[in-house]
Amino acid sequence: MSVKGTMRLKKGIVICLIALLFVMSLMAQYKVAEAASLGQRLLYAGIAVTFVNTYFNHLNDRGQKDILANTKKQTGVYNDEQANTRIYTITKRLKSSGLIKENYAIYANPKKEFNAFCTLGHVISVNKGALDSLDDDELAVVIAHEMRHGEAKHPVQGVTKAVGIGLAVDIYLSSNKNNASYILSGIAGNYINNEMFTMDQEWEADNYGFEYVTAAGYNPGGPAASMVKMRFLLGDLWREGLARTVNPNNHPKTTARINNFAKKMTNYSEGHITVKNDKTVQIDGQEIMTPVKTDNYFGEERAYLMAGCLAQVYHNHELAAAYIGDNGAVYIGERQIITTADNDISAAEIVNKINSIIKLN
Template sequence: MKGWKKKIAAAMLAAVCLTGAAAPVTVEAATTTQKILYGAAALLFVSSYYSRMDDHDGLKLLDQCQQQTGVYESAEADNRVQSIYENIRNTGAVERNYNVYVSPNEEINAFMSLGGVLCVNKGSLDAFDDDELAYVMAHEISHGEKRHSVSGVKKRVGLITALDVYLGGSATYGEYILGNIAANYVSNAFFTKDQEKEADALGFQYLVEAGYNPGGGAASMQVLKDKYGESSPSGIKAVLAPGNHPKTSDRINKNLKWMKQYSGGHVDVKDGWIMVNGEKTFQPIAAGRYTDKERTFLTAGKLDKLYHAGNVPDAVIEDDTIYCGNTAVYNLSSSENGKLYVENLNKGIAKDRGEAVKSDFEIDSRREKLEKKAKAAEKDNGNGAETETGAIPEA
């Protein structure tokens, strides 16, 4: 923490400039206005400290996380999360790089901590298929993109502590205090309801842009609801706390709303029915490791993708599987009437085959910003290359 004393002097100078008073020797002797200035400067300093940590201490924080949670030693598990992460990154809208790993914890959970560290529990890999897991990871990456961990850890530092650190005069002491707070936050990440809602919405955008099933979000939330009820865990060691997460059923309904929008309004889920252009088609049943609701959301998601592309083809049955074009929409069990399902699907599809839907996502503007930065960097590199090859720049 270079320039610690200079920061104190700067705060005092600010107080002098704004109040016209002589710089106080102690905080206790300061006026109310000066105390406010000290407090604001101290909180700004803490914010800057954690922002720098978030930007530059990724490997150190990764080591801290792994020491606290342990690492699940499985090449298959690691390859799975790394592959999903790369697919999300390849959307072109993710600005940061993340360190992703799997912990041996059997609970269904994942967390994003300072430094862009994304930890996914083994329990999540066991409970979710790739579409569901992709949504959970996209949700956590959204926390990282929005720097929610920085604002979260800042809230763990009270004003008195911030002032103590800022005016203490000892860089070692300040680093010790702020470092301990950050280390404790690593495995106890806390986000507000609004931040969770923001991460849910952005996570859905990453999910569909990465090519995953749009129903993965609703299906993953259904898995959580079936296991934990209306509140889901926050952070690897957190107690189930409904205060900091939206109700899980609300999160499911939000995802269903986004799915419908993604389909251009053609596909919906109501009372367990998959609706196409207002027509009831069928109600999926449980099969294998999937519940009936999971299958409903994932099947509707496949239809969402078809309608998003537009010009949906008729449904047909081949080998106990319902197809629309090359898309396998649903696998039938022996107790289900596939012909009836196809008839109902085609009745809905015939009403409107849809046109390609243009999404208006937040990540579209983020992607444009990144593309502009890349082009600017490429242009700068090109200019630099000309100079290095012997071109003499004009004076």
């Protein structure tokens, strides 16, 4: 064998080993095409996946305008001034903390389901159903959750994974690079219908979403409240048994998400504020009230929003005597804690309970 041939062989072995390490975790999920030997596929797999990933990263970083237009074409656009203003205001406020680095194109679509998504190009779309169901403290975490997907490039990872090793190799070895670009752009364009986020990525988006909203000054009870609303509307979104095997869960159980956000809210309050059984607001383990359902809010939702306001008081060290404001709402300092509804306990009773507990601290 010539020196040149030996060098080529050594290079091939190195590439093969690198590729093998790179794709071992993915091999269990994708059957390698039988058109070529396993050795040949492994030889090119690492390079091919890197090629595909590089293409999608480039599209993610520079293709926002085209991706936005394509996504709007697929979902439709909900042209409502109030909805657009809400999205713009929340986005600007979330960005103001400095934690979010990318620039997002966010728009409302007319779908009535409770949902939102982030796709390539840092494009986020919020369903009309979510806008109609949530107040701004709740909607903020939905948008922040999707922003985390964008910050961590989860769509790039997902669409690369969707291509699969076999197709990635075929695309890379194609003699027609225009055809390769056509295939990859088509996959990217259809990604919103076939999102591939992992359970770990969803937990990451929740956890960072909480940090984003609290850093921007939103109610720390809003995240749990938003999930309470979603659970009432959609259930726990969790499949068991055969259904789970056929269609695996890719989002955490909604109740688990509520519990996670509730724990974060309690930690934010330095351990003082809890919501017992998703219903009863407590300060240092002592019950304040169990809010009732109103026209726009479920009782559990109101409980987390009230608890979040109290959590902000403790987090910001604003503890003072509670009182009833001119508008009839309960306040601590300048922070409104809750506006009572019919069938709630009275504002005066809430004030007395809060102040009696504060005296014990």
